[in-house]
Amino acid sequence: xxxxxxxxxxxxxxxxxxxxxxxxxxxxxxxxxxxxxxxxxxxxxxxxxxxxxxxxxxxxxxxxxxxxxxxxxxxxxxxxxxxxxxxxxxxxxxxxxxxxxxxxxxxxxxxxxxxxxxxxxxxxxxxxxxxxxxxxxxxxxxxxxxxxxxxxxxxxxxxxxxxxxxxxxxxxxxxxxxxxxxxxxxxxxxxxxxxxxxxxxxxxxxxxxxxx
Amino acid sequence: xxxxxxxxxxxxxxxxxxxxxxxxxxxxxxxxxxxxxxxxxxxxxxxxxxxxxxxxxxxxxxxxxxxxxxxxxxxxxxxxxxxxxxxxxxxxxxxxxxxxxxxxxxxxxxxxxxxxxxxxxxxxxxxxxxxxxxxxxxxxxxxxxxxxxxxxxxxxxxxxxxxxxxxxxxxxxxxxxxxxxxxxxxxxxxxxxxxxxxxxxxxxxxxxxxxxxxxxxxxxxxxxxxxxxxxxxxxxxxxxxxxxxxxxxxxxxxxxxxxxxxxxxxxxxxxxxxxxxxxxxxxxxxxxxxxxxxxxxxxxxxxxxxxxxxxxxxx
Numbered sequence: 001x002x003x004x005x006x007x008x009x010x011x012x013x014x015x016x017x018x019x020x021x022x023x024x025x026x027x028x029x030x031x032x033x034x035x036x037x038x039x040x041x042x043x044x045x046x047x048x049x050x051x052x053x054x055x056x057x058x059x060x061x062x063x064x065x066x067x068x069x070x071x072x073x074x075x076x077x078x079x080x081x082x083x084x085x086x087x088x089x090x091x092x093x094x095x096x097x098x099x100x101x102x103x104x105x106x107x108x109x110x111x112x113x114x115x116x117x118x119x120x121x122x123x124x125x126x127x128x129x130x131x132x133x134x135x136x137x138x139x140x141x142x143x144x145x146x147x148x149x150x151x152x153x154x155x156x157x158x159x160x161x162x163x164x165x166x167x168x169x170x171x172x173x174x175x176x177x178x179x180x181x182x183x184x185x186x187x188x189x190x191x192x193x194x195x196x197x198x199x200x201x202x203x204x205x206x207x208x209x210x211x212x
Numbered sequence: 213x214x215x216x217x218x219x220x221x222x223x224x225x226x227x228x229x230x231x232x233x234x235x236x237x238x239x240x241x242x243x244x245x246x247x248x249x250x251x252x253x254x255x256x257x258x259x260x261x262x263x264x265x266x267x268x269x270x271x272x273x274x275x276x277x278x279x280x281x282x283x284x285x286x287x288x289x290x291x292x293x294x295x296x297x298x299x300x301x302x303x304x305x306x307x308x309x310x311x312x313x314x315x316x317x318x319x320x321x322x323x324x325x326x327x328x329x330x331x332x333x334x335x336x337x338x339x340x341x342x343x344x345x346x347x348x349x350x351x352x353x354x355x356x357x358x359x360x361x362x363x364x365x366x367x368x369x370x371x372x373x374x375x376x377x378x379x380x381x382x383x384x385x386x387x388x389x390x391x392x393x394x395x396x397x398x399x400x401x402x403x404x405x406x407x408x409x410x411x412x413x414x415x416x417x418x419x420x421x422x423x424x425x426x427x428x429x430x431x432x433x434x435x436x437x438x439x440x441x442x443x444x445x446x447x448x449x450x451x452x453x454x455x456x457x458x459x460x461x462x463x464x465x466x467x468x469x470x471x472x473x474x475x476x477x478x479x480x481x482x483x484x485x486x487x488x489x490x491x492x493x494x495x496x497x498x499x500x501x502x503x504x505x506x507x508x509x510x511x512x513x514x515x516x517x518x519x520x521x522x523x524x525x526x527x
Contacts, residue, residue, distance in 0.1 A: 087246060
C-alpha cells in the first residue's frame with residue numbers, strides 16, 4: 001500500500017469543516033432543532049468539530065451523539081470476521097429533530113443506509129441529512145451527501161484515508177493505492193466467489209482452532 | 213486467489229477461547245448492553261440465522277437469557293424441550309440433534325445433565341454448539357458474564373482476590389470461572405466444607421481454605437454458590453443449619469472483605485443457606501446485574517461466533 005498524494009492538509013480540513021458547519025446553519029436558519037450524530041469511528045471527531053463550530057457561531061448548545069452501525073451492516077453474513085462493535089451513545093430524544101449524520105468519507109452509501117436504519121430504531125426525526133468531509137463517488141445506493149467538504153473523483157483501486165488527531169495522532173487526507181490487505185476499515189470487502197459457509201472437514205476444538 | 217473458509221467455532225469450555233477473544237467478547241458486551249436500554253431492543257445483526265435451544269435439563273435464567281439474546285439480535289429461535297420430544301420415544305441424542313439440524317439450524321445452545329454431552333454433540337453436527345451447562349463439567353457463558361460483571365466494576369482482573377464459597381464439588385459454574393479468571397491473572401480462593409471441595413483442586417492454580425473468614429478477608433469479589441440439593445448424595449454435611457453457621461456469607465463476614473467488594477451468585481439462591489437474605493439484597497450485591505449482563509454477554513458471544521472470527525486461508 002503506497003500513499004499517492006495528500007489531498008488535504010490540516011488547515012484545509014478545518015476550513016472545509018467550518019464551511020460545512022456554516023452551510024448547515026444557513027440551511028436550518030440557525031441551530032434550533034439540530035442534533036449531530038457522528039458515525040463511529042472517524043465521524044465522531046469530525047462531528048465534534050462541526051458541532052463546536054456551530055455552537056461558537058450560534059452561541060447555542062447542540063446535542064451530540066455517537067452511532068455505531070456495525071450491527072446494522074448488510075454484509076455481516078458474507079464477511080468472515082465479525083467486525084468489532086463500538087459504542088452507540090445517543091443520550092437524547094431524536095423524535096422531531098433535524099439530524100445531521102457525520103462521517104469521514106461517503107463512498108458506496110451502505111454505511112449511511114445502515115445508519116438510517118439504526119436511527120429509525122431510536123425514534124422518528126423530522127429529517128436526516130448527511131455531512132461528510134470527502135465524497136469520493138461510486139455510490140451503490142440512492143443516497144446523497146447534503147453537506148460535503150470536498151468532492152474527489154477516485155477509482156475503486158484507491159482508498160481515501162482521513163487522518164484525525166484523536167485516532168491517528170495527526171490530521172490530513174490522503175489517497176492510497178490499494179494492493180495488499182489494507183488496514184483501513186472503510187473498504188467494503190468485494191463479494192468474492194460464494195465461499196462455503198462452513199466446512200464439515202474442519203476439526204473442531206483442536207489445538208489449531210484455538211491458537212492461544 | 214485465496215479463498216477464506218469459515219471455521220465453525222464451538223464453546224464447550226473456556227479453553228475454546230483465547231484470552232484475547234475473551235476480552236473481545238467482554239469489551240463488546242458493553243455495546244450490546246446499550247442495545248438493551250433502547251426503546252426498540254433489537255438489532256438486525258443475526259437476521260436469517262437460526263438458534264436452537266436444546267435444554268435437556270431445567271433452566272430459567274440461562275434459557276431465557278439465551279432466548280432473549282438471540283431474539284434481540286434478530287435470529288430465529290427454536291425451543292426444544294426434552295420432556296415433550298421424541299426422546300420419549302427413545303430416539304437417541306445423536307439422531308435428535310441431527311434431525312433438528314436437518315431443518316437448517318446454525319447455532320445450538322445445549323444443556324444436559326451429562327458432563328461431556330455438548331462435546332459429543334459438537335462432533336455430530338455442522339453448526340456451532342454453545343454449552344449452556346453440562347453436568348458438573350462446565351458452564352462457560354456463566355463464567356463470561358461473571359467476568360464481564362467483575363470487569364465492568366473493577367476494570368481489571370489482574371491480582372483481584374475472588375473468593376468462591378459453597379458447593380464447589382457439584383458446580384459447573386466454578387470450573388469455568390476458575391479457568392477464565394485465573395487465566396486473566398485473578399487470584400481465586402475456594403472455600404467450603406471438605407466434603408464439597410473436590411480433591412486435587414489446588415492444581416487448578418487456586419487457593420483452598422476451609423475457613424470462610426480467611427477466604428473473604430480482603431477479597432475484591434465474593435461469590436456464593438448454591439448448595440445443589442438435587443445433586444447431593446446424603447450426608448455431605450450434617451445439616452443445613454450447621455452449613456450456614458460455618459459457611460454462610462453474612463454481614464459480619466462480608467465486612468472482612470474490601471469495602472468495595474462485589475457479592476455475586478450465579479443463582480438460583482437458597483436464601484438463608486449460602487447467602488444471608490439481607491446480604492443478597494445489600495449494596496454490595498450485583499446478583500441482579502449479573503442476570504442483565506448475561507443477556508448482553510450472550511449477545512456478544514452469539515455475534516462473535518456467528519461471524520466466525522477464526523479464518524484459515526486454504527488457497
